[in-house]
Amino acid sequence: MKHKVSTTVNGTRREHEVESRLLLVHYLRDVVGLTGTHIGCDTSQCGACTILVDGKAVKSCTMFAVQAEGKNLTTIEGMAKDGELHPLQQAFWDEHGLQCGYCTPGFIMAAAYLLEQNPNPTEDEIRRGLEGNLCRCTGYVNIVKSVQAAAKTMGGARAKPTGHQAVTAGGE
């Protein structure tokens, strides 16, 4: 049986008829046609599918599309404004916070919520705050740096470094 679902995706009203079991991530990718939200697991552990639902980070594979009725959804495609990258997008680019880029949309969305909650996180808070997202390429070093840099441009003071700083000695 099909259900009507109306949502606002990146500021645009959407109305569709969907199966009750359709996952929100499949709704976004296959029905709305926004493929920037990725899928990396079957058990809601990788965070590749993270979006904002009414401003809160949610793994979109943990919700049915029908549960998004009346909600405001933001995906990675909705982050840049007027042709300008969101400070987090810019920071991931500047700090080499991505390699293959598959995990990146999920990290950016999770980090957006993290900074919303805590504009000035310590390195530790960033690492713990992003625990629900997996990256296989970067070893997380530059992802943490990206979030620190974005925090700074977004108004929070520079995140306090804990532990040892990434350094490259010699050779250059």
Next chain:
Amino acid sequence: MAVTTMIGAKIHRREDPRLVSGEGRYVDDFTRPGTVFLSVVRSPFAHALVKSIDITQATKAPGVVAVYTYKDFAKVLSGTMPVTPSFVAEKKQIPPRFPIAEKEVVYQGEPVAVVLAETKYQASDASNLIDVEYEQLPAVMDLDKALEAKSPKVHSDGPDNLGWDLTYIPDDPAVMKEAEVVIKARILQQRLAPTSMETRGVLAEYSKPDGTMTVWMSSQSPHFVRLFLGGAMGIPENRLRVISPDVGGGFGAKISPYSEDWLVPAAAKLSGRPVKWIESRTESLLTTTHGRGQVFEVEAGAKKDGTLVFIKATQYLDIGAYMGTFAAFQACACLLAGGAYNWKHVAARTVGVLTNKVPTDPYRGAGRPEATHLCERAIDLLAGELKMDPAELRRKNFITTFPHTNHFGLVFDSGAYEKAMDMAMGIAGYEKLRKEQEEGRKKGKYLGIGMSSWIEICGFGPSAATAPATGGIALVESAQVRVFPTGSVAVYVGTHSHGQGHDTTFPQIVADTLGVPYDSIELRHGDTAEGPAFGYGTYGSRSLAVGGMAVHKASKKVVDKARKIAAHLFEAAEEDVAFDQGHFYVKGSPDKRKAFGEVAFASYGAGLPEGMEQGLEAVAYYDPSNFVWPFGTHIAVVEVDTQTGHVDLKRYIAVDDCGNIINPMIVDGQIHGGVAQGISQALYEEIIYDDESGQMRTGTFTDYLVPSANEFPVFELGRTITPSPTNELGVKGIGEAGTIASSIAIINAVCDALSPFGIKHVDMPASPDRIWKLIHDAQAGSNHGKEARK
């Protein structure tokens, strides 16, 4: 060559704006009109006979377009899945493999049937309605037992379970007698799932009228797929196009072709509809090739003064149920068993063993992490016996003169091992750490310092060495440079970038060679319909040292032709024309010059030198004269909580030397990721099968532990630069270095922390329960360094 300005510069990646905007295009983001979705019905058993397959209910299910089994695929696919002879010459048995099982299934997850339906939910629903009747057979899971004469067989019609047995260099008993201290170890390299965040996926569309097939696939080597798939389906290369778009990580597991890479295009041909299949994470853990899966018996000896005498390694490699396309490559662990050191004798033997598990194949490092692990563990064990500092034992025995030919005839091109070690020790504050360790132990704080001085063979590879190992295809690389009339440049390469940043680094090379602005150069890869006729792909840290050199060579060919044209325009002799910073001029009068773009425009016009054809483009294939040999030293600092067995990784220092560098930011990123994967092996990841039933127990991320940001410290990097004499750019490779070095740095550190308990060996992953048990047993006096669990 133009003065270098772009090579070595920290240029931000040009692939990133699209990737951070959600505009990357991975296989699952593509669709074709009328696409149907494919779901694979897989064997739930490790070993069974397929008695019957009833598809009646499934074919009647909503949305189902077709159900295919072996007999359908046998009509459109011929031959068996490819296996390269690789580095093992004496092959005993290669079980023939068809992409879908006919009468017998030999690992859990092997395809038995496929369903095509209008939606992926319908395909998945219907696949549950297929009724397969199995007769279970005993599963062969353990390497030792598999080799026993009375063992059940992995393939019921196979002669036995021995894949191969090859002694590269036998023992030398006379030399072994010279050793005054001898150590032995049995080192387990657990099976790992490579786990790119994007799983595998295939979309295929067949045009019956044209007889053309287009395949979109998440692959590190689309040209190889085209070659092999074309053979299986009888489609010539000019009608088969393989596109590997943005790829969400490979790590070696997207080199070899897979069953689905055959089944999806075949299903497209059978059904007349475009077909898409995207692997689920559970399918990935079950059926994407695993890495490692090896056991090493190691013995090494030294003189009392610390002079190394011999090392002997026997590799038992868990092949799985079929030979992976490049499975035998992993035997290269044997060829590097001696590591960075001078030994009087090195002996090595590899034994490949068939089991009822998914095949193993290269995974980041492939053979080289294993070699580093066994050699560096042997060094630490010898240092322990000799009561020498492990760093001093390394220093005393490092290879110092280059080129160096090792016992297996491999020629190390350049190195400065001591320098890298000194830098790593400097960053770590080694002496201070040792003092801290001593102080800590008095207070029950167990700090461990572990070192790994790694070397690597990479840049695969010279045709003379690689063609015999791959069945005739040399692992050289191709590039095409096209200069358009108004001076913009397109570069096509046979390598594939899936995180390595080639879109940025290769144009950096071209910019310097052609002397044109970086922004005027575009890189294209991953589409077999474009560029040179064949490309060899990305793996084995080869893209820069082989592919980058092909780019450089093609660029130089373009400059050569442009110089001839410029000489003609200047009415000067070619030898008198200089090329610098993108401008040609007659030597002695640099003011009268012509920009590269002007010459490009002229090359498409009239009035060229006598006999010269129009155009400015060139194809080059680069065949390296040798492999390249990066190296370095890593140091891990851990603290073990003896109450809980938890290993806290406090610091990680990595000093790596990969020769000249094109883009330091990208090099550091490769090291970060590689180090993280090696640490993950040492502390977290392990594919576990039930020994009796052959069922995988780690089929989701709940059980297969891929660590998050919270499990790692910041890595402290250092760098030395020792250019490679093997190629003109002086470059080596860096994609695998971190992984090659890091697992043993961690394990050496953990063993070092536990040495007060007399513990000398820790299996991977060094999980809290395992460590706790070791400490507990040691304290109970029931264990003197031997772990109960093998």
